[in-house]
Every structure is written in structure tokens, then in C-alpha cells.
Amino acid sequence: MYLPDYPIGHLIAHQIEQQIEKSGAIGPEFERMAKFGSVTPDLWMINATGAPVGPKALLDSAGRALQQIRP
Numbered sequence: 001m002y003l004p005d006y007p008i009g010h011l012i013a014h015q016i017e018q019q020i021e022k023s024g025a026i027g028p029e030f031e032r033m034a035k036f037g038s039v040t041p042d043l044w045m046i047n048a049t050g051a052p053v054g055p056k057a058l059l060d061s062a063g064r065a066l067q068q069i070r071p
Contacts, residue, residue, distance in 0.1 A: 008053065012045065015057045019049040 016033070023029040033048040042052045051057070 011055055011058055012041075012053055014061065015045060015049045015051065015053070018057045018061070 019033075020026055020029050033044075036044055036047045039047075045051065045053045049057075
């Protein structure tokens with residue numbers, strides 16, 4: 001996949017990374033995501049991560065990072 005070539009790709013890649021971190025197991029989680037098949041990006045993302053394609057995961061991560069540097 002060449003997701004990093006597009007701004008929306010950064011959002012998608014981050015959502016997938018967050019989901020894999022949450023699951024704790026790369027192989028089974030990737031297989032679960034990949035098995036869903038050829039559907040629209042939003043439907044695929046809802047099945048893969050529980051949320052449609054969007055900035056929420058990236059914004060949540062940015063918020064957590066800010067909390068670490070602010071007292």
C-alpha cells in the first residue's frame with residue numbers, strides 16, 4: 001500500500017496502527033482486517049478499527065502527546 005503518499009493515507013495508516021497496538025498481536029489482527037474483502041474504504045475501516053476514516057485517532061494521539069509535555 002502507498003498510503004503515506006496521500007494526506008488521507010496518514011489518517012488511515014494511523015488508525016490501523018492504533019488498532020494493531022490495541023490488539024497486541026500483529027499477525028491475527030492484520031489477517032482479520034484483510035479478510036473483510038473489497039468494500040468501500042469507510043466500511044472497511046469500520047470493520048477494521050470500529051470507526052470510519054477520519055482524523056479522530058490522530059487527534060487523540062496528539063492530545064495524549066500534549067498532555068505528556070504540559071504539566
